[in-house]
Amino acid sequence: MITIIISSVKDGLFFSLEENIKKTIGNITYEIIRINNPGIMSIGVAYNKGAKKAKFNHLLFIHEDIKFLQNNWGLELLQIHNSNENIGIIGLAGGTKKFLLPTGFESGIYQLKHNFIPRNEKQATNFFSKNELRQVKTLDGVFLSLTRKRWEELKFSEEIEGFHFYDLDISLRASENFENFVTSRIPIIHYSLGKFDNMWIRSSINFHKRKYHFDICNSQEKSVVRNFWYKRLLREEISFVNRVYYSFNLGIDRASIKNFLKFLFWNFISLTGRD
Helix, strand or coil, X not given: CEEEEEEECCHHHHHHHHHHHHHHCCCCCEEEEXXXXXXXXXXXXXXXXXXXXXXXXXXXXXXXXXXXXXXXXXXXXXXXXXXXXXXXXXXXEEECCCECCCCCCCCCCHHHEEECCCCCHHHHHHHHHHCCEEEECEECCCEEEEEHHHHHXXXXXXXXXXXXXXXXXXXXXXXXXXXXXXXXXXXXXXXXXXXXXXXXXXXXXXXXXXXXXXXXXXXXXXXXXXXXXXXXXXXXCCCHHHHHXXXXXXXXXXXXXXXXXXXXXXXXXXXXXXX
């Protein structure tokens, strides 16, 4: 039995997902709790509000802009939870390390990323057939599953404002005493790649001032992380002031200077039509 909790903004997306869940979750009892949230509360507040209303012992927090691609995924989820008493949170994408650098759930180092969110239905078939379960430290918030007991122990931080980094916070705290996993057995399509704007930049810097068990990062790893994130954020709608602010916190070295300069001066480069 599963309680599905959704912080919802758009009626169309919610009702489409509701129908999709009905068709794919399988022969299990479930409920959906919709928290209407067009920017009136942080996602952490919304999720805790929904969890308090839950009837069942397995809680699933998901975004509304997704589509489940395989049938009986609810049974798969319960089987994973029942296989290990020390599970913290189950997700679909995550990373095995988190450095004290202003990044998202993935560092940018390929070997540390485990992502089972396919880009299309053909890729989803390949993911599903692998039957993989990998332990991670950080998780992407598009899909977070935990028992009621774990939620009561961890809960979503209501100190983190807005819609960013709530997932990193709870997954990092969970990893201190429990085991987080990502699975390939519940493929979804996620229609949004996320919004990396001025708010994300500010949220990232503020989040990394908090106390967590960050991993040690050597100079080579720092270069890879910096290059990845300077390129990842290059064309996002970020002001020059926030680009300076972010660069100051991410840092720079000889290996990343080219991408750093492109990132920093992208607003000026785009105005001149040069790339």
